[in-house]
Amino acid sequence: xxxxxxxxRLEELKELINKHNYYYHVLDNPRxxxxxxxxxxxxxxxxxxxxxxxxxxxxxxxxxxxxxxxAFKQAKHPVPMLSLDNIFSENxxxxxxxxxxxxxxxxxxxxxxxxxxxxxxxSLYYEDGVFKRGATRGDGITGEDxxxxxxxxxxxxxxxxxxxxxxxxxxVFIPREEFLELNRLRNGRGLQPFSNPRNAAAGSxxxxxxxxxxxxxxxxxxxxxxxxxxxxxxxxxxxxxxxLRELGxxxxxxxxxxxxxxxxxxxxxxxxxxxxxxxxxxxxVVLKVNEIxxxxxxxxxxRVPRWAAAFKFSSEEGITRVKDIEVNVGRTGxxxxxxxxxxxxxxxxxxxxxxxxxxxxxxxxxxxxxxxVVVHKAGDVxxxxxxxxxxxxxxxxxxxxxxxxCPSCGKDLxxxxxxxxxxxxxxxxxxxxxEKIIHFASRKAMDISGLGExxxxxxxxxxxxxxxxxxxxxxxEELVKLERMGEKSANNLLIAxxxxxxxxxxxxxxxxxxxxxxxxxxxxxAAHFKSLPRMAEASVEEMNALVExxxxxxxxxxxxxxxxxxxxxxxxxxxxxxxxxxxxxxxxKEGTLKEYNFVLTGTLSGHTxxxxxxxxxxxxxxxxxxxxxxxxxxxxxxNPGSKLEKAREMGIKILSEEDFNELII
Ligand code: IVH
Numbered sequence: 233x234x235x236x237x238x239x240x241r242l243e244e245l246k247e248l249i250n251k252h253n254y255y256y257h258v259l260d261n262p263r264x265x266x267x268x269x270x271x272x273x274x275x276x277x278x279x280x281x282x283x284x285x286x287x288x289x290x291x292x293x294x295x296x297x298x299x300x301x302x303a304f305k306q307a308k309h310p311v312p313m314l315s316l317d318n319i320f321s322e323n324x325x326x327x328x329x330x331x332x333x334x335x336x337x338x339x340x341x342x343x344x345x346x347x348x349x350x351x352x353x354x355s356l357y358y359e360d361g362v363f364k365r366g367a368t369r370g371d372g373i374t375g376e377d378x379x380x381x382x383x384x385x386x387x388x389x390x391x392x393x394x395x396x397x398x399x400x401x402x403x404v405f406i407p408r409e410e411f412l413e414l415n416r417l418r419n420g421r422g423l424q425p426f427s428n429p430r431n432a433a434a435g436s437x438x439x440x441x442x443x444x445x446x447x448x449x450x451x452x453x454x455x456x457x458x459x460x461x462x463x464x465x466x467x468x469x470x471x472x473x474x475x476l477r478e479l480g481x482x483x484x485x486x487x488x489x490x491x492x493x494x495x496x497x498x499x500x501x502x503x504x505x506x507x508x509x510x511x512x513x514x515x516x517v518v519l520k521v522n523e524i525x526x527x528x529x530x531x532x533x534x535r536v537p538r539w540a541a542a543f544k545f546s547s548e549e550g551i552t553r554v555k556d557i558e559v560n561v562g563r564t565g566x567x568x569x570x571x572x573x574x575x576x577x578x579x580x581x582x583x584x585x586x587x588x589x590x591x592x593x594x595x596x597x598x599x600x601x602x603x604x605v606v607v608h609k610a611g612d613v614x615x616x617x618x619x620x621x622x623x624x625x626x627x628x629x630x631x632x633x634x635x636x637x638c639p640s641c642g643k644d645l646x647x648x649x650x651x652x653x654x655x656x657x658x659x660x661x662x663x664x665x666x667e668k669i670i671h672f673a674s675r676k677a678m679d680i681s682g683l684g685e686x687x688x689x690x691x692x693x694x695x696x697x698x699x700x701x702x703x704x705x706x707x708x709e710e711l712v713k714l715e716r717m718g719e720k721s722a723n724n725l726l727i728a729x730x731x732x733x734x735x736x737x738x739x740x741x742x743x744x745x746x747x748x749x750x751x752x753x754x755x756x757x758a759a760h761f762k763s764l765p766r767m768a769e770a771s772v773e774e775m776n777a778l779v780e781x782x783x784x785x786x787x788x789x790x791x792x793x794x795x796x797x798x799x800x801x802x803x804x805x806x807x808x809x810x811x812x813x814x815x816x817x818x819x820x821k822e823g824t825l826k827e828y829n830f831v832l833t834g835t836l837s838g839h840t841x842x843x844x845x846x847x848x849x850x851x852x853x854x855x856x857x858x859x860x861x862x863x864x865x866x867x868x869x870x871n872p873g874s875k876l877e878k879a880r881e882m883g884i885k886i887l888s889e890e891d892f893n894e895l896i897i
Contacts, residue, residue, distance in 0.1 A: 233883035237861035245276045249292040257387040290390035294383040297446035305377040307367035316542040345499040348516040351405030361395035381445035389480035397461040402454030410449040413750045422652035454481045516544040552576035557632040563667035566653040578609040586615040590652040600629035672700040677743035678732040682725040701804025737814040746792040764812035768793040825853030834869030
């Protein structure tokens with residue numbers, strides 16, 4: 233491909249990627265398959281590699297994490313980034329409302345309610361519609377330039393729908409799911425887990441190397457437009473939010489226009505009730521006077537605007553006592569200390585246990601049995617002990633030491649090199665086997681209702697189920713004999729098992745409980761391989777080449793499929809007709825190769841030319857005879873002709889038969 237053709241294709245790819253990125257990450261409504269999107273990205277990266285000077289300021293390749301910076305630059309905020317006054321009760325909310333009414337001399341205040349995202353404030357600067365730089369809040373006057381990391385946020389538009397010059401402010405956060413996954417990975421790698429998503433987001437943005445932020449799936453909501461070249465009037469905050477949406481930003485979907493005090497109170501309690509369900513953490517509601525002229529009339533103190541306030545939800549921290557410390561054996565054999573607490577009410581639920589993760593964390597926090605501790609709970613994240621109140625010690629507290637033998641099977645525990653966790657390496661350890669069944673049936677895995685902790689334990693202890701493969705051979709006559717298992721629950725369990733056979737491949741993959749393979753990694757693997765047998769044969773290199781799959785994960789997957797126990801389980805599952813293939817993948821139906829032109833040369837060993845052509849066409853691709861600037865791929869077999877030379881010269885992507893097989897799966 234010559235330079236001009238590459239430039240044109242790059243523009244086209246950039247537009248396609250930005251468009252579909254917007255559908256996926258901003259509107260949460262993808263229009264093409266992930267694999268199609270990956271193909272566009274792959275093409276873009278390849279072309280930019282061939283013609284580095286064609287890489288533009290707003291290229292989507294920046295999302296993947298460019299070069300590291302050597303130090304943070306300071307970024308002065310032309311307009312200070314202020315804070316918000318807090319409101320802690322309905323009474324205080326009423327006082328605030330009455331103050332506003334009086335100052336504005338109105339009968340009713342119209343305001344906007346927004347969830348208060350518990351993340352990190354950022355300021356984003358756009359010039360002529362192109363994202364130029366962004367910074368943290370810092371002390372409100374000067375922050376740090378974190379442009380390199382902000383690029384990695386897929387929902388941050390690199391190009392706005394209008395060519396305005398403006399500063400936009402919002403909050404960067406890590407969704408709960410991503411946070412849990414991140415901590416699982418960190419724990420597995422012997423790294424200290426982050427105590428909450430906010431710290432994780434902050435830690436990710438304060439990295440010199442953007443590859444780290446790129447791995448962490450940061451997200452962004454915006455809520456302010458500071459100064460702008462825009463001439464169109466935006467008389468209210470509500471109009472501003474709609475306009476930010478039109479520009480291509482993600483604005484929280486729960487924002488509401490509210491009239492009077494009652495609606496504001498209702499909104500606060502509604503959002504509080506939704507709090508646990510939201511996929512990100514919030515710590516309150518922000519209430520803002522809607523009309524900009526009224527905001528201006530109210531003005532600012534040196535610290536906060538007088539026209540807004542944060543209604544904070546009830547505390548998520550509490551003080552309680554550690555009654556005991558137990559050890560828990562997980563499904564991977566990791567032995568974790570767990571603090572048994574005097575029950576304490578936190579954020580609307582009773583907390584009785586808190587994970588201490590591993591011996592290092594336990595020592596670092598210095599928790600002893602009998603200690604008074606501060607406990608923090610964030611959404612559905614496992615409660616954490618924040619700190620020990622040492623000043624409350626009486627001298628009767630007892631130190632805790634991790635056992636040297638597995639509390640379940642009695643075998644010696646090992647600390648593998650580079651790992652923080654102690655492990656029971658006995659594959660026949662009962663605690664692990666039961667945990668594996670519980671995990672397999674859990675909601676994020678095979679989602680088998682009626683198979684919770686106690687049923688799993690019962691099935692295992694009765695000898696009916698030794699591994700997850702046995703689940704699909706359960707018979708009603710056997711089930712009804714179990715205690716607390718009536719005919720109805722036996723039937724329901726069998727139906728749930730039957731239904732689970734048709735689950736998407738990634739759910740099965742999550743269920744198998746491979747180390748480091750959580751929901752996201754499973755989705756990536758399933759989208760790429762689309763078949764469990766293919767995955768089982770895949771080399772570490774092949775997996776490692778996938779975006780977001782590193783060598784640790786790849787080795788773990790490879791290792792899992794090489795275990796003799798694994799093939800035994802897989803055989804049982806296969807015989808029971810549990811789906812090993814992702815037939816629901818709409819990529820195939822839609823045509824993964826749509827809009828792609830192929831040229832064939834040489835002899836293929838696995839297919840005739842006719843077959844290869846049919847395969848390409850079955851996925852929406854086209855096969856043409858000669859290489860031109862419109863050619864996307866040259867498929868080169870043995871003894872290729874002159875087309876190969878020509879394609880090379882033009883910078884067209886050349887596929888070996890092996891590459892082709894991978895593409896066509
Ligand atoms: S408006 C003048 N809206 O909360 C301050 N802030 O405590 C305007 N925050 O620094 C801020 N969600 O980082 C606003 N929907 C929201 C917010 C929000 C989270 C953060 C923001 C701000 C802090 C103030």
